[in-house]
Amino acid sequence: MARNRMRYLVHEMGWDKFQKLVIKERSIVEMTTASYTTKLFNVKAEEETRPLPKAANTKLVKLPILNERVTLGSPAYERWLHSNVVPQKQDGYFTVFVTLAAGDIAANQLRILAEAIREFSAEGTARNTPQQNLAIRFIKSDDMHDFYNRLASIGLANPGALTIASAVGCSGTTSCNLAITNSHRLAKEVEYKFLELGLDTDDDLRDSTIKISGCPNSCGQHEIATIGFFGGASRIGTTMAPTYTMLFGGSAGEQSELGKAIMRVPAKRVIDTIRKIIEIYKQERSDSETLNQWINKIVRGDGTGKIRNIENMKAMLTPVIQLLPEEQDPELYRDYGNGVKFSAKTAKGECAA
Numbered sequence: 617m618a619r620n621r622m623r624y625l626v627h628e629m630g631w632d633k634f635q636k637l638v639i640k641e642r643s644i645v646e647m648t649t650a651s652y653t654t655k656l657f658n659v660k661a662e663e664e665t666r667p668l669p670k671a672a673n674t675k676l677v678k679l680p681i682l683n684e685r686v687t688l689g690s691p692a693y694e695r696w697l698h699s700n701v702v703p704q705k706q707d708g709y710f711t712v713f714v715t716l717a718a719g720d721i722a723a724n725q726l727r728i729l730a731e732a733i734r735e736f737s738a739e740g741t742a743r744n745t746p747q748q749n750l751a752i753r754f755i756k757s758d759d760m761h762d763f764y765n766r767l768a769s770i771g772l773a774n775p776g777a778l779t780i781a782s783a784v785g786c787s788g789t790t791s792c793n794l795a796i797t798n799s800h801r802l803a804k805e806v807e808y809k810f811l812e813l814g815l816d817t818d819d820d821l822r823d824s825t826i827k828i829s830g831c832p833n834s835c836g837q838h839e840i841a842t843i844g845f846f847g848g849a850s851r852i853g854t855t856m857a858p859t860y861t862m863l864f865g866g867s868a869g870e871q872s873e874l875g876k877a878i879m880r881v882p883a884k885r886v887i888d889t890i891r892k893i894i895e896i897y898k899q900e901r902s903d904s905e906t907l908n909q910w911i912n913k914i915v916r917g918d919g920t921g922k923i924r925n926i927e928n929m930k931a932m933l934t935p936v937i938q939l940l941p942e943e944q945d946p947e948l949y950r951d952y953g954n955g956v957k958f959s960a961k962t963a964k965g966e967c968a969a
Contacts, residue, residue, distance in 0.1 A: 669754070712752045715775065725772055729767070737753065779821065785829075786828070789954075799828040802886060803836075806890070832861075855949050873912075889933055
């Protein structure tokens with residue numbers, strides 16, 4: 617199974633033979649495809665007939681609400697606009713990010729969303745993002761409210777796409793044989809709780825990310841998150857419990873850094889731990905320092921308050937991660953989405969990613 621990868625097949629038969637087989641298979645697929653299906657999914661032909669607006673030489677024109685503060689009590693549309701919409705270089709056009717809970721979307725939602733994209737987007741397509749959301753470009757400002765109402769009608773108008781509330785999670789034990797914990801469900805629980813608390817409205821948290829993997833492999837991108845987690849198991853007392861190793865200070869881009877391992881956190885204490893970190897940050901930050909900037913400072917050991925380094929942080933979080941004995945609360949020793957006793961066994965097979 618370890619060699620059941622495309623690269624080994626190419627190596628064994630050679631590139632020329634592999635390429636001929638791919639072209640042959642593609643020809644068979646094209647010949648057996650119904651004309652209706654071909655027309656329905658002929659995205660390239662549609663793009664060629666869609667002249668997209670050119671970038672304007674003037675400064676960006678932003679919707680007024682984008683620069684204003686919103687709160688948990690703000691109207692739903694304004695809250696969504698603040699965290700899910702960004703202006704484009706093309707005058708009067710915006711990119712809308714559709715919040716998906718850990719990347720999940722139902723078939724009926726996809727159908728209506730596709731119709732809305734054809735109607736409101738000058739580009740006529742949707743793009744996947746590394747945050748497991750969708751990006752739809754070239755939406756006119758005049759159409760924004762109608763597009764929002766269409767999303768709301770199918771339950772896709774949640775805010776928070778470009779904030780800490782949009783947690784990334786790999787498939788975890790929902791479908792991956794190598795996973796130890798249900799990272800997919802945990803990412804959803806994080807998003808639901810953070811939206812409920814209104815953390816998407818806090819601009820000081822906006823540049824921070826939470827990414828979760830169900831095992832040490834990096835399918836959930838935990839190593840490049842402001843706060844990352846990868847799944848495992850720990851013996852607490854006499855009982856096995858699902859746990860996550862928490863990492864701080866990861867990032868991607870020009871100044872990319874891999875996160876530093878901090879401590880193990882029981883699965884049912886992850887949300888409480890993140891909330892405690894945010895609480896400490898609010899007490900310790902200086903001036904307009906964001907959560908991401910503050911965490912990086914702690915990783916470097918440059919803290920100026922009670923929390924000066926990682927060891928101080930671990931000491932502060934230790935009481936939060938404690939679990940009651942299993943006989944008092946057995947639910948704490950079960951993984952998210954699983955009603956049976958936790959087991960750290962993994963199955964044979966390839967990673968679902």
